[in-house]
Amino acid sequence: MERIDTHCHIVPTGWRKWCEKYGWEKPDGMPVIPKWSSEAHITLMEKLNIKRSILSITSPGTHLKANDFELARQVTRETNDEIAQAHREYPDKFSFFASLPLPDVDGSLQEIDRVRDMPGCCGFALMTNAQGHYLGDDIYGPVFAKLNERPTVIFMHPTECCSIKNPDTEKPLPQYPTPMLEYYFDTTRAVVNLLLTETPTRYSNLTFLVSHCGAALAPLVERVGVFSTSLLKGNAKLSSDALKELLRTRFYFDLAGFPFPDLIHGYLRFGDTSRLLYGSDYPYTPQPLVENLARFMDDNVQELFSEDARAAIYHGNAERLFHF
Template identity: 30%
Template sequence: MVNPENDVANAIARLRQRSGGDLIDVHAHYTPPLTEAGLAGLLASFRAGNFTAPPAGPWSVESALEFMDGHGISVQMLSSPNRLTPDEAKTHNDFGAKVMREHPDRFGLLANLPLIDPASAVSEVDRAAEELGADGFVLVTNYDGAYLGDPRFTDVFAALDDKRATVLLHPVVPAGFDVLACGRPGPVIEFPMDTTRTIVDAIYARVFLDFPNINFVLSHAGGVLPILAERISSTGLLPWVSNPRGVTKDEVRQQIAGLFYDTALATSPNALLPLLEITSPDHIVFGSDYPPGDLEVIEAHMDALSRTTLLSDHHLAEFSTTATTLFPHLKARSDA
């Protein structure tokens, strides 16, 4: 009988060999310790989101390190991708910064920006970068139905551009989720859809052209964006489609190709083939989606990545090179 633990160990060893060593995980989540009221609120949000049970158990430094050590991961960039109030964002960011300070060679921080209050988000860009030493930032796909092309977010993008920041973009459920989701939780259908909604909105608003110093990393290989990219650059630019800023086909393709994409839960050919049609391997980085991605699912995707013929060993080795370029503070901490 095949031992599943040996299968996982073999997959991790194969991936480490092909990629030249341990991986940098740009898509990993954390939660600060929850009060009783906070836990009750979290469980209520899961029920409202069509989950029949929480997608993961409580996060801890110890469990994260155990996962990393067992799966060939040297560093995780921690993020809390939620629509948070300014006070909540500070609490989450302060806790994440504490974890990073205590384990500087194992964790980085992508600070949450509360775009529901753009002025507070601008302040948090400066605080997280200057006081907390954050490696980058995390944004979600929409803020109560406002997508990233919304002009209310212009000052936030200007602040991020000034910092030459790297931003992980993570999906959340859209407005109208109750009628769109077919009774399924967001990760099943709407997360990959909402990633595409917000990127297309930003493309028409020329966000990626106006703020070229921001490096955006899209979760889950960009969701369904790679599949729809050609449609957006053709049908999406016909005369009967609103395009007030006059974005051209070449500019659509330029903006999409300039984004970065992580492999979290997106390592099969039906994810990688469309992705490689719109960008180059040096714009791909490794992501696990630990812990909510589910350990068995994460391991299956790591096995698929270790066996893929769509990316060469050189391309897999570039994952970590690209990650250290996107997060230079991480490299500085590792060299210290």
Template identity: 25%
Template sequence: MKIIDVHAHYCPRAYYAKLECRKAAPYVRALKNGALDLRYGPGRSSHVREGMYSLDRRLEDMDAKGVEVQVLSPLLHGVHRLDPKTGLELCRLVNDDVAEVVQKHKGRFEGFAVLPLQGVDESLMELERSVRELKMRGVIFFSNVEGHFLDEERFWPLYERIAALDVPIFIHPTHPVNDKGMKDYGLISTLGFLYDTTLTMLRIIFSGLLEQHSRLKFILPHLGSVVPYITARIDKERAGPTNSQRNIQRSPSEYFKLVYVDTVSLHKPALMMANSYLGSARILFGCDCPFWGMGEGLESVRDLDISERDKENIFFKNAEGLLKLA
């Protein structure tokens, strides 16, 4: 069966090289083990290993596991701390590199573009270039822009243009807006990431963005974060004495069913619940490579007690339709 992986990361070594000469965040320092230490804010760091910027082993692994296509999402932690002009320059550098990778390995990789969201005008320019000239299949947004929420009105002209271009927005977690109590035990990535994407998606729904721009297509990774499990509570609270109903005409859960999720979970009961609640037509296959392995991600879906048609939807048909790959 054909397999398209929509949740895979890559960032060119050239991006990190640009940060090596900086003294303030974001900056990079080389470690003795060969990894890079990326510091992108107070108490915010990431260990970058070779698998993030080298795709040689990635292709070997894809061949061994039967993954035909990966959609590459650049993770530019810290880029939004920079001024819009510098942010645009770095985003252009990365997007150009991803486009070169796609051309070099035709049929194996596709790309999502990264935008300098600290500058909406700059983002609009790079969006147009990335989709029309570089043929990017979508865009990747962090779940917050240095503490600013994605539903803020200043971003709405960008959403309007994205809707017109008919490409999806992949919302990827970053350091959460509220990390209190999460700095111990690895809870930032374990819980904080899911908290932040859940908060972001609910704010997008309640803001009325999907009411006004129904053509927008969002991908919420990690099986939709927490949203699928609390939709009854969300709908119930929306009906209460709050202001949450002022911008939307339908139940929040109805808007969430317009969103795509990916399979990065590994938890069979959760995967089965997502298939039951959303239907296989809204689920995309993803591995979260290079952080998680391809094999375990593949097996988590292959082992599901669902029909072959559902598995086809998840493994490749939905991605082909959403990203116009067919």
């Protein structure tokens, strides 16, 4: 069945050099930054019947040196321009999510104006936190207000957890690669913070795309709802039913990573197939594993869902969301 890949990555040559220069040659505990070329990516797309891939960069984003806003602006501009070039070379294959130099608010506002109307731009890829500022924090207000001027998709990509006061502090369990556990926890922190700060309610033109089938959200929605309505002060008083309604109406969820056989059943407790999107996570998930996961996904999706639902998951929902 035809697919649209909403969670896959590009490794721009300039961005790789900047990462290596500032100590990100083994990002988030992974062994290397993988190789990427448009030719190899398109070959994979042809094997898996992917008609379009929405490219983005992954963690650590473009803010590579704590509090160096000028560097972040330069890296962001160069990286977005290189991603846009991939679209210009293959306009019928690649679209992209642009990056922002958060937590630099002024630089982000300038970059939104510069790139949002570039051909191929489908929205913005934001890390779950920027130097400890989680999506939903007050610092994002001007940025979200700017993005909210028109309908905009925000692709939330996990990164390592971070402290605002000590952004270079060693992270929990550093002996394990961050994507193994912490990506899921950081995604969950960011989504909960968005919900409890009422960000989706205040910015009605923003749609949030959550990685990895909602990560660790499903078993925590009831718990967050009880704390929100009974124990928290100064936060939104949202019941578990209200939280689920927001998740069903203001968020989409990709199926990158390992959503089957377990995560999908948690997701279906609060969501349905109209909000699911295909994702490969290539090339950070190597090609042989991407192909194996695609076959495994096919088997599970066929067992769980109708043909119409499968078509929606693989391409229909993305066509509707991005107007392809």
